[in-house]
Amino acid sequence: MIYLDNAATSLLKPPAVCRAVRQAMLQAASPGRGAHRASMTASEIVYRCREEAAKLFHVGDPSRVVLTSNATHALNIAIRSLVGPESRVLITGFEHNAVLRPLKAVGAEIRVCGRTLFDREGVLRDFRAQIGEADAVVCTHVSNVFGFILPIEEIASLCREHRVPLIVDASQSAGVLDLDMQKLGAAFIAMPGHKSLFGPQGTGILLCGVKGEPLLYGGTGSDSANPAMPDELPERLEAGTMNVPGIAGLYEGLRFVGDRTPEGIHRYESALLKTLADRLSRVGGLRLYTDAGLGQAGILSFTADGTDSEAFCEALSERGVFVRGGLHCAPLAHESAGTRAFGTVRISLSPFTDPEQIERAAALIEGLA
């Protein structure tokens, strides 16, 4: 098996992640639900995870690290906290449905900035033109389809200058690119635990620059006589029993990323991406969507003349190469890039991808093209 669908979920994890999940299932109960050893073990696991995330993403206060089920959950909290009906919201032309659908659901007026792939200046130009009329900005850091790295620092700077709250979708950048909560000054940064942070599925993180409004209401294990949700983070946004085994795994994933550093992981993936793009650029009948790796994370999309992307992925899957086709839950990104009709075949890398796998996958793609 050659697994190249890491932008959906990283399948290969550091061994410590699986060990931690298993150990937590055997020893940890529910945090905030008692003071016995099994509960306090769980509490310690959860707090360590908050501390590790706070360190990696420069949050300062671990209580501003809210643990969620996934990035979609985190984005829903963030959007529901800041965006109301008729709020004017700026987004990029490369957003995922995890951003689009909640914005549509609250009735926001959506304005799209930057529709040209790999055109950072174009994105910024559009944001500069419209930021004065915006109530909020929701922006992906990296396109989940094309790996396009958006100019998030510059967009954050514009938001700070105009006092417009910023929500960052870091689904494809957390663990791969530098992400500094304090420098960005974002209202919220949302991310999954199960992609480049190497946690299990069912884990996610919301970094909070502001307090936020609960999406779910229920038990938090404290302040129980209060009919309202607690005022304090993170409990305010964490109703219900937590995924402690998942969080235990996420903690080890965060440590792995911290040891390797996002910069080191990005450097490794960029080198692999360049090798792959060079190799595939010599294959006739393929169209690659690449920026020569300059403004691109470890994600490469391509189309094959006359072949539906899903059919191409199925053929690769039969040969043991697992990639993803279709629209990748991001129809807006495909509309921006002109690939809406057939979708793209997406290859996404991880630190566990080796050069030999890239060569074998490229040879199989060449055989099918």
Added chain:
Amino acid sequence: MEKVLILCRSLTQAQRSQRLLERSGIVSAVVKAPVALTKAGCGYALSLRRHVADAVRLLREADMLKGKVYALSGGNWSERNDDLS
């Protein structure tokens, strides 16, 4: 004074406070607060037996002293507003 409880607004706040004290070499434990001491029910607290005055000072300086302080003496809890030295 047998031990002191510093009430916290949440489990996370108690854990954060415990870490702060730990960095100054003060040992404390995160415990469930007695229901009778918590206005809102199901609260957490830091339990200490030593260095109580230093702990209260450190938490106050860090703006992390958010709850009341109780001392256990002769089996009874009493609120403390003094410097506990």
